Amino acid sequence: MAVGDISVPSTIHAIEGIRLSATAAGVRYKDRDDLVVIELAEGTSAAVVTTTNAFCAAPVRILREHFDAAAPRYLVINTGNANAGTGADGRGRAEAVCQALADKTKTAVEAVLPFSTGVIGQPLNSDAIITGLDKALDTLSADSWLAAANGIRTTDTIPKLASEQVDVDGTRYHVTGISKGSGMIRPNMATMLGYVATDANIPADVLQQMLSAVNEQSFNRITVDGDTSTNDCCVLMATGKASDDIIDSPEHPHYQALFDALSRVFVRLAQLIVRDGEGATKFITVKVTGGKTTEECCDVAYAVAHSPLVKTAFFASDANWGRLLAAVGYAGVPELDTEQVNVSLDDVLICQKGGLAPEYVEEQGAAVMSRPEITVHIDLGRGDASDTVYTCDLSYDYVKINADYRS
């Protein structure tokens, strides 16, 4: 059961130059959309980030090669099978899917990027995917973002969409994106897939910089269980249909407004993954301030966000601040003066100068912990750097979901 505001945007802006479809190809289950195709109009620029996992899946290796060779025209995404840990056979099957799509659309095979998500280590049912491509191509539509968001779900309980419209100097831009993922989520992406498009006119190199920056604030700042998947990928596309005005550098007058819109969409898509975290009953924002470096703030935030003891305390609505302090203490901050550390839960100061705050009473902590959305604010009291990470609690259902997943 996802936590808090998980609503689909009331308006999902189509992005001119992008068409999508979702089809039930029977990759693993019957009668469930499991094949999504995204078509990029000619001239669309694209940027990609992929998992850092050494055991990255066959499609990830292929998409890196293809992306280096040509501008992408088609993205083909299947759920139900990650095609990871599948060796040469897995590579061959992913290549076969790309080749079939290239043949059907008369594009170069390098213009097709493959994505797979689902169970690891099983042979990919590439025949089913190839068979499904005809219908997938026949049903491409600019208005199928919601269908595509549903089509890339695995253990996700909700579709994940975000959409923004922004007017700058008389030009109207749109940004729309979808994501999937609810377990195996951690920095450097996860079983995470994300596809975001804008109709702005942005060259590929600038787009790649924008993607790296917004990714760092969003998908690289979420954790459910600390596992980095073999298949994480995120694609940012810019069709250029909104304007001939090329946003070719951060100094361009439209850049910042577009960056902010992208940032909102990415953070929303990332937070939706945590809100839908496997077994999540609480959405936790871990904000660390007062560090000497962003890096140490991030280390502290992740130590807290990864601690099973902290996460089970949130599940139990137990303001067990000792577990929070213990996690701060082992985060590896060099020469941390614990007597400068303050910790708040929402607006309640619970730990002051490394010890229990004098005014704190358990009822205050209990009141905060009963909320479905909680911000843990840790101030290290040693500098001006800060960072923020989003996570969820650890519940019975996390264990249940992951103990049952393959069956």
Next chain:
Amino acid sequence: MAVGDISVPSTIHAIEGIRLSATAAGVRYKDRDDLVVIELAEGTSAAVVTTTNAFCAAPVRILREHFDAAAPRYLVINTGNANAGTGADGRGRAEAVCQALADKTKTAVEAVLPFSTGVIGQPLNSDAIITGLDKALDTLSADSWLAAANGIRTTDTIPKLASEQVDVDGTRYHVTGISKGSGMIRPNMATMLGYVATDANIPADVLQQMLSAVNEQSFNRITVDGDTSTNDCCVLMATGKASDDIIDSPEHPHYQALFDALSRVFVRLAQLIVRDGEGATKFITVKVTGGKTTEECCDVAYAVAHSPLVKTAFFASDANWGRLLAAVGYAGVPELDTEQVNVSLDDVLICQKGGLAPEYVEEQGAAVMSRPEITVHIDLGRGDASDTVYTCDLSYDYVKINADYRS
């Protein structure tokens, strides 16, 4: 429910020069032994390792100071309250306990080392401990190792003891130890306490080296949930009562036999903590070979041992080798060639050269996974280094235990 062989040794060797007692002082619960005192005969040498957590508890800070100032004569251990995150008040209460024990035994306060374990961030009931000291001192006995092992338990379901006897060149040595801990267990100790004594004659500097080495193989190679506690401590004592022959260097003819006996006791005490891991239903040995360095083997072993997805798969008896590979892949081994990686579960080769082993069939994996004790063997195929870590699975009961702990 603890896993596998958790038996108490049939013979618990008393260590001449060491007396122990366990008393119900009412620190947190009534009618439950929660105060353990260990007396070291004059002339006993001692070595100590303590937690690396920056938020180390008041007693840990005090014991470091005391240990630097004098040879310990008394260890005083309470359960029920960790006296961590308690600031100046906590320090004062721990000092009061030490002073009371020093007064009653007419020793210097620096010869008293305090230890606390239990809930974090609550005021320590030092009055109850001080009141209990009289009975604790009255009941000291060389034969109370089992009572002491029970007296230091918190969420532990079993007492943890190991005892060895070794004859070298006509001298008979004994090594006996106890430990506690079942959650918040990870490298660099945990909610872990360990007390091991021998009647060998070993100077403090040599003893400290031995402790560091055996600790590295044992308590620093176990993980239950990846949390490092604020209170971990381990003490190694050598009374010298077995012989006047001083084991003053690794070249001494008795050194190796004693080291091996210590190593067996430490590894057993560490493994017992994992066997009794909170909610554990399986005992997992993660052995990594073929690395370029011990450090990278250790990184891989811990990545696997910490992965909630791997741990829930073990709980579900699901040979989900994809999750194992994913964890190996994100362990951060530089330039890992995944096509050199082999993975076995016990005697079943499941992953060969980075992919599914050709001969592997699911029934083999299922047969291994049904066992309560499983060795995961990961060969990185790039060198001669190796390392081993012990862990357990992640079950519903882990969540239950840690969600309920404070109530």
